[in-house]
Amino acid sequence: MRIKAISVSLLLGIFLLHSNISNASASIDSSAFIKVYEDSMKSLQHIRINAFNDKDKDTANAKMVRLMKKALSLPGSFNYPFDSLTTIGVVMSPDKQFRIITWDVPRSGCNFEYYGFIQSYNARKKKYNLFVLEDHRADISNPRTGICSASKWIGMLYYKVIKEKNSNFYTLLAWQGYNKMITCKIIDVLTFNAEGTPSFGKSVYQKLPTVFKNNPKRIVFEYSAEVTMSLKYDAAKNWIIFDHLAPIDDGLGGQYQYYGPSSQVDALEWKNGTWEYVTNIDARNPNSNEDEQFNDPKHPTHRVNNKVIYDTPH
Numbered sequence: 001m002r003i004k005a006i007s008v009s010l011l012l013g014i015f016l017l018h019s020n021i022s023n024a025s026a027s028i029d030s031s032a033f034i035k036v037y038e039d040s041m042k043s044l045q046h047i048r049i050n051a052f053n054d055k056d057k058d059t060a061n062a063k064m065v066r067l068m069k070k071a072l073s074l075p076g077s078f079n080y081p082f083d084s085l086t087t088i089g090v091v092m093s094p095d096k097q098f099r100i101i102t103w104d105v106p107r108s109g110c111n112f113e114y115y116g117f118i119q120s121y122n123a124r125k126k127k128y129n130l131f132v133l134e135d136h137r138a139d140i141s142n143p144r145t146g147i148c149s150a151s152k153w154i155g156m157l158y159y160k161v162i163k164e165k166n167s168n169f170y171t172l173l174a175w176q177g178y179n180k181m182i183t184c185k186i187i188d189v190l191t192f193n194a195e196g197t198p199s200f201g202k203s204v205y206q207k208l209p210t211v212f213k214n215n216p217k218r219i220v221f222e223y224s225a226e227v228t229m230s231l232k233y234d235a236a237k238n239w240i241i242f243d244h245l246a247p248i249d250d251g252l253g254g255q256y257q258y259y260g261p262s263s264q265v266d267a268l269e270w271k272n273g274t275w276e277y278v279t280n281i282d283a284r285n286p287n288s289n290e291d292e293q294f295n296d297p298k299h300p301t302h303r304v305n306n307k308v309i310y311d312t313p314h
Contacts, residue, residue, distance in 0.1 A: 029076050030074040030075050030076045030077065031076065031080060033074055034071045034074055034076075034077055034080050037067045037068070037070055037071035038071065038082055038084055038085060039084075040063075040067050041064050041067050041068065041085055042084055042085065044060045044061075044063055044064045044067075045060075045064065045085055045086070045087040045088070045103075046087070047060035048060045048061045048064060048087070048103075048105055049087060049105075049106060053108065054107055054108055057105050057106075057107075058105070061105050061115065065115055065132075068101070068117065069117070069130070069132065072101075072117055072119055072130050073130060077119070078099070078119050078121070078128055082101075087103060088101060088102065088103040089101070089102050089103065089157050089158060089159060091158050091159060091160065091161055092161070093161045093163060093170060094161065094162070094163045095163055096121075097120060097121050097123075098118055098119060098120035098121065098170075098192075098198075099118070099119050100116060100117075100118055100133075100158045100161070100172075101116055101117045101118075101119070102114060102115070102116035102133070102155075102156070102157050102158055103115055103116065103157070104155070104157060104177065106177070109180070110179060110180035111177075111178075111179055111180075112155070112176075112177040112178075113135055113155065114133070114135045114153075114155025114156060114157065114176075115133065115135065115155075116132075116133035116153075116155075117130060117131065117132055117133060118130070118131040118133065118150060118198055120192060120196055120198065122192075122195075122196035124194065124196070125196065129196050131150040131197075131198055132150060132151070133150050133153045133155070134150065134151050134152065134153055135153055135154070135155030136148075136151075136152045136153060136154075137154050137155055139152065140152070140154055142214075143218070143220060144212075144213075144214070144216040144217065144218060144219070144220050145201075145214050145215070145216055145217055146201060146217065147199060147200070147201040147202075147217055148199070148200040148201055149197075149198070149199060149200070150197075150198055153200065154186075154188075154200065154218075155176070156174035156175065156176040156184075156186055156188070157174055157175045157176070158172050158173070158174045159173055159174065159175060160172065160173035160232070160233055161190075162233050162240070164238065164270045166273070167273060168191065169189050169190065169191045169202055169204065170189070170190045170191070171187065171188075171189055171190075171204075171240070171275070172186075172187070172188040172189070172190055173185070173186075173187060173231055173232070173233065173240070174186040174187075174188060177225075178222070178225075179225075180225065181224070181225055181257035182222050182223070182224070182225060182256050182257050183222075183223060183224070183225045183229075184220055184221060184222050184223075185220075185221045185223075185229055185231040185242070186218060186219065186220050186221070187218060187219040187231070187240060187268070187275075188200055188201065188218040189201060189202040189204055189217070189218065200218070201217030201218050202217055203215050203216070203217055204273075204274050204275055205219065205268070205274065205275050205276075205277065206271075206274045206275065206276040206277065207276050207277045208277050209277065209279070221242065221245055222245075222256035222259065223245050223256060223259040223260055223261075224256070224257050224258060224259055224260050225257070227260040227261065228261070229242070229243045229245065229260075229261055230242060230243050230261070231243075234267075237269075238269065238270035239267040239268065239269050239270070239278075239281070240267060240268040240275065241265060241266075241267045241281070241283055242265070242266060242267070243261035243262070243264075243265060243266075244261065244262050244264035244265060244266045244279075244280075245259045245260065245261060245262070246259065246260070246261075246262040247259050248260065264279075264280050265280070265281055265283040266278065266279050266280065266281065267281045267283075
């Protein structure tokens with residue numbers, strides 16, 4: 001086994017000597033080398049989720065982060081699917097300009113930590129960039145109003161990227177396991193500056209109800225971990241459609257562990273370059289199933305693009 005490992009390392013070293021990684025062309029095929037890393041991550045992903053203690057989870061996850069970074073740094077990795085890594089989410093933007101890879105580490109106390117990468121193409125510099133997403137939720141006082149970078153990121157699992165015509169930003173739909181009692185779904189915004197650096201959060205919403213205060217940079221829905229909330233995109237209507245949340249009793253306002261979907265369905269409608277809030281829409285028309293991920297917190301597994309993202313700790 002050691003001889004094989006040395007051989008793989010030697011071949012990879014020779015390959016990298018003949019490749020400029022930072023300016024690598026997507027046409028270079030390094031899939032055989034990426035698969036070596038993928039195979040190493042296959043066993044780690046299950047330890048990361050199912051180990052009996054957090055220390056073992058952290059050890060497996062740290063190795064997985066290092067291997068994923070090496071794999072994504074190889075030329076041609078942008079289109080590699082990582083199909084055998086069934087516990088990570090890989091979501092490509094509609095215009096193929098970037099993709100986001102995210103996963104979580106479920107803690108013994110029913111909390112979660114999030115990890116991920118952004119691979120993006122900088123047309124100005126004609127090269128692919130790689131950014132490590134670092135979860136700093138604990139350092140962000142108000143997740144609804146903060147503008148975040150890759151190195152100071154609000155951790156979550158992305159399952160949909162939306163790019164409307166003539167917009168200069170991307171809208172992201174995400175799931176976040178907050179704690180034992182509360183689950184979140186999030187509408188976030190991603191932009192890239194001229195240097196290709198990503199930034200999360202932007203005020204692109206109009207006619208929001210008073211419950212969404214302080215001109216939010218992202219919309220965060222908080223609700224009981226015991227119920228289901230739907231948040232999905234209807235491409236035919238250019239709507240983001242979601243359940244209207246309400247407490248089970250009027251006296252429990254603001255205690256989100258008691259919130260759940262009411263009979264009302266609301267939406268954000270794409271209009272004049274912004275998302276405009278629409279109350280109580282008619283949602284009887286059938287919609288695509290493509291955005292039905294992360295809708296059942298009581299189920300032991302959740303999926304994005306047919307991949308299991310985590311096992312819910314109970």
